[in-house]
Amino acid sequence: MFARIRRLLSQFFSKSRTINNEPLNKVSLVVIILIDIFILINVFTGLDDISRWYISPNQAYPCYSEWQDYRTKTTKDKDYEIVRLSLPNNAKYQLSLQQNYQQVEVGHLGNASKTCLQYANYKDKINNPEKQQIVKTIDQKQAKITRLEQDDRTIKAQYNSTLLERIAGQDRQESINQVSAEKAKQALEQNNRQISTLNQENSTLKNELLGKPESISFIAFLKDDNQFREVDQGYHQASFWYPTIQLAFQFLFLIPLILIALSVHKFAQARAYGLISLISWHLLVIFFIPLIVKIFEFLQIGAIFEFIFKIISILFGGLLFLISYIYILLIPIIGFGIIQFFQKFVFNAKVQTASRVQKSCCVNCAKKIRHFDTYCPHCGYNQYIECQNCHNLTYKHLSYCKHCGISQDSSNL
Structure with a gap:
């Protein structure tokens, strides 16, 4: 076994640096290496581009993340917050949300989820000047509340300092604070009354916004378990198969290049075209490098990993470190299989x-x-x-x- 591997390595390096069994000169070797690097970069660039050809789970189900966050939140204002997200500040100059969801389909394979398109349609109906003005008013009042609360913190700090000065018997004229204790108390009470009034006004405006027919329809849609279950299942299924689909497209990109390089290499060897044989051999090696890299990446995140993960989770509970043991045994077996394949069928x-x-x-x-x-x-x-x-x-x-x-x-x- 080891003798065979040594012989393969010897043949590999011999093929990589000789033309007609004569060693390459240093200049030619540098040129070949530069060509290899350039082609390898472009191969990886092409693999990255083709892996994005099929739309990702986040593109196919663009509403999933936002919808999932809404359903897991327990805050009192979560209905207002989700409606608020439907009213972006610069919506006047943007495409509708539904059009944005559909735009990912242009130049790509796959389609956006119909349920997510329906989700976007509800949000687009909410987004109009009347509701934008309500949100703008709420934001202005909230900004005023924030300023008053900041003033309160400043006044309280001065008020506490003034009380300490009075306890210590310090003369008022020697105080470092500009506000007396009496005035500070009055200012705090006045600010608190304004804050209470503004909060009440904001609460009324939020209820007004949520009481609009479009908002009611949207919230009812969000709370529909069947609609969300469809998106949730679709998203997780797409996430499961996406690495496999990516690998398939990357294979489609690499396999023709490998077959062409292999055919040219065999033809050049048969006709004793030394330079063509050398270049085609380098191309063959370069095309195999990303193929092997992508296979190992797939083994770490693809459907096989998910399958092993589920089996170990069921059989051994939380002992997920056993996945590492399985890969330590599995990868050498796969490597041995690849060596045997090329030894018996490709370079026999x-x-x-x-x-x-x-x-x-x-x-x-x-x-x-x-x-x-x-x-x-x-x-x-x-x-x-x-x-x-x-x-x-x-x-x-x-x-x-x-x-x-x-x-x-x-x-x-």
Whole structure:
């Protein structure tokens, strides 16, 4: 196993830095590395773009977060707060909320939730000049309340200081405070009366706003359990499948590039086009790097992770650290499987040798040679091995002796 891995690594580095079995000069190597970096950056950019082609759960269910917050809140003014969010300050120059929800569909796959579009329609009906003026008045009164409360805190601080001065017997003219205790008390009482009045006025305005037909319809819609359940289930289902969909689109982006690079590399090897073979090999490696990275990312956040997470949660409760154990065992197995796949099907020495022997090419460098050449005149590789049965010379890496037909698998190891 380790000998095979060492041989693969040796072949990998040999292919990456030689042209026709001759080492690259330093300038050419630097140019190749710069090209690799440039292409790799663009590959990752393309993967990022195509992963966003299908709309995300937040885009498909844009109302979910706000709706979920509303249903979990326990504050007294939560109805007013959700209606208040329907009245943005610069709404005059914006598209309607429903149009904003639908805009994500332009140039993307997938559709916004119909329930969320209905949610947006209710909010758009609330958003009109009359209700905007009510909210503006409430905000102005609330700002005045905030200023009065700030004044109260300042006066209370001075009032407490004045009381301490009086207790200490300090003369009024020597006081550092501008407000006497009597005046401070009067100011506090007056401010508190104003605050109480403003709070009452705001309460009336909020009730007026919530009493509008559009607001009543919207609040009733928000409290409909069936409507929210549909959005909640849809959002969680979309979140579950979204990483898998992203990986599928990234595969669609990478697989054609890998197949093209692999075809060009095999063609260049067969025709002994050294530079094309080198560049196509580098492209093949570059296209595989993000593919492997994305697969491992998917294993951390995709449907497989969710499946393992649920099983462990059911069987072992809170012992979620066991997921790490599973991945420690699972990832090497997957890596071994990938190595075996490429060793047996993509870079299989027997398959390559059979093709090269049929074309009278060197079994090592794939350049044309004469059929009776023992050593390749291009790379010096010995084409033959002695058969353990008949002791005649037969081709390396092929399964059977060309003289006696006995299996050569043990001798080719």
